[in-house]
Amino acid sequence: MNPSPRFATLVSAACAAVLAFATPSVAQDMPRPETFTLRNGMQVVVVTDRRAPVVTHQVWYRVGAADEPRGVSGIAHFFEHLMFKGTRQIAPGEFSRTIARNGGDDNASTSWDYTVYYERISRDRLELVMRMEADRMRNLRLLEEDIASERDVIVEERRSRIDNSPGGVLSERMRAMLYPHHPYGTPVIGWLHEIQALDRAEALDFYRVWYAPNNAILVVAGDIDAAELRPLAERIYGRLRPTRGLPARTWVADPPSIGPMRVTHRDEKVRQPSMSRFYRAVSYGTDEGRQAHALDVAMEILGGSETSRLYRALVEDRQIAVSAGAGANTGGLGGGQASVFASPADGVSLEALEAGIDDVIATFLRDGPTDAELNRAKSSLSAAAIYSRDSQEALANVYGQSLVQGESIDDIVSWPTQIEAVTREEVMAIARETFDINKSVTGLLLPAEDRP
């Protein structure tokens, strides 16, 4: 019954969750995939799982919304849609129809850091998928008439995901304040007025620069190993021309924050107020040592579950909130983000609720976690690694996304062990660095008019 999205995770809010898969107190390494690189520079990763005669095939491009020229926001995502149009060999729309006709599913997703195209299909169809994916990597044909209707589709997509949702609108503005200059402040789907002006020339410019084998990572998981995949990969992807002089991905830095920022959004659809706060944070791509691991542990303790500090203090003990929690996106190539959120109980003002959140954070910064909290958080984060091994798709996502966001295979394999090694001091140090109100944006979501 749900509409089938062209891509499942437009915004990589799932980043942390994807990597937040790992082991309990007996840390167990993630399975080590096989990997090799083709002559043209395309990296290949193979994760074998023989339980079903099925493969997950993904091509991750090292390009996303953060690489867009100014004034052309949304082009990376628009282009992701246009990749389903056609080539000399495949008519517009035929890509997905061919995959479906062969019993497979396909889709794609755009983030600030990457664009990924993926198919899931019977293993005996893998070569077909690889040929079509390789074909559109370099041979896309974009007709003027394909542009207009697809642009209307992404305008509708923007309305569904953001404009219909007061919380979505507020979050978009909060990010824009948190990153006043860095491209992470621009929504992946683009600003409406800029989406409406996107054209074919801009799309083709984007394609010619970035879509190349030496800017891509191939991940194949499932009923296959490297010895079987390698000859296919060399024959199909290996013959593609690399882009010479591929540009380095250079993003601007933000100016230092000048103090706490706040934004209020009122909408007649809001029936229940809420507040949230974003902090700039480290990520696995930018940290030194185990800072990102420690941040994930800290956020789990603070707000990752119903046994967390925020939920207990605000919802259960003081009863000033009906929901409260926290989370971190530690996957970003250019840095991460931590956030806290809560919604008040009846008769409680957002000011009182915010003071309650500040109390919980201050206590945590002063006293740090108990041993029990530390162990439970590490164990919870870790257990999910074993559970993630149940799904070839989840494993493919973990490896593809982590590699494209600046980590190494070793980083991923040893992630559970590194989480297990996180100390109380590391947790407190990263919490003190992150929870600085002077580097935060607080957003208040309110009804159109205050109710009595």
Add this chain to the structure above:
Amino acid sequence: MKAALIAIAAFFALITQAFAQVPVQAIRSPGGIDAWLVSDSTVPMIVLHAYWQGGSATEPSSNVGITGVMTDMLTEGAGDLDANAFKERLQDLNMSLGFSSGWDGVGMSLVTLTENRDAAFEMARVALMQPRFDAAPLERIKRQITIGLRTRESNAGYIANLALDQALIPDHPYARRINAENVAALTRPALLARRAALFTRSGLMLTIVGDIDAETAGRLIDSTFGSLPLTRPASEPPLAEIRPATPLIVRALPQPQSLVLFAAPGIQDEDPDWTALVVANYIIGGGGFSSRLMDQVREQRGLVYGISTGPSVRDYSAFIRGSAQTENGDVRQAIEVIRAELARFHAEGATQAEVDDAITYLTGSFALDLDSNSKIAGVVHGYHTGGRDIDYINGRNDRIRAVTRDDVNRVARRLFDPNAFTFVVVGQPEGLEPAAAR
């Protein structure tokens, strides 16, 4: 183009190999409780699903909503453990344990690592047999529901589904929703009574998948479920009497895009036309990017981001439902296109090529639903609770392959009459006049 098409065509002959058989065993515990089991030790984890018939639709009208609250409260403390201690214990065991309620039944799901297996099943037993229903978590949940009553007022999906149910099955429990009076009536004695009425050993259905053998499963089934009483669940709701279609219902909600839901009477999954409906639905609106509605409404006209249809089956009602979202100014056009496509399908049916493509997809993609323990557990348990035979899963693709174009066309004539569909629009659609209210 020709070379590519020949190469693509060459793949078709092989597709039947993709589906491996799923070895489902029927087991009976020493204490006499039946279960379906799929043993696979690739990953050191176990998934257990349990289902009891009798859900929200069997609630007394004075206690609407109590089933969901009761199942939520089962993980809010049990035995010696209060709510916090209980949740901490679940985390320390790296397990997940959840109870859920639907219109027709209540369920339990347990996922555990093999190393913590016995302790995890013991947690499930305690939650099921010795729930505390303490005052503090109950009050917290009541506060949360009260907020939920308010926020649903501006939730387009809630508004649309309620409008559909009230128009089509107004007198049935399926059209009821929890309200403030019901929240006030949520007391500990009422929760205890509801628990006692639903959790019995008769009608319990169990599915276990993962790193466990039949003997161990039998032992744990007895220790977890063996002390439930044998009594049958009480009353059953009536079959829903479906009213004639209302062509258009409009509900105002201030947002730039409208939600469009459409529904018509459907068939139960025991109906001889069921498998043909699965194929027909794929062609009209179930086939992702390949369906007629996706092609006409999204690809050709750019009116929506997504549009889909699907059968919606409950024990006492059956519908075909569809949904889409589009800009307020485009709603009229979107509905016209949807109606025209339904009419064309109703009158002309499908082409042989469409039927062939649908069958190739539906049979080939089935393996994608069965590539992990969690997915296998979900699919097998769905068939189990749906009253299927134990080997239904392994005959599924043969039944799909047996569907002919005549079957699909018959289903199109029977179930896709555009005049049988009720359309509900939630938003600020321009230029739409709703039919007179019934």
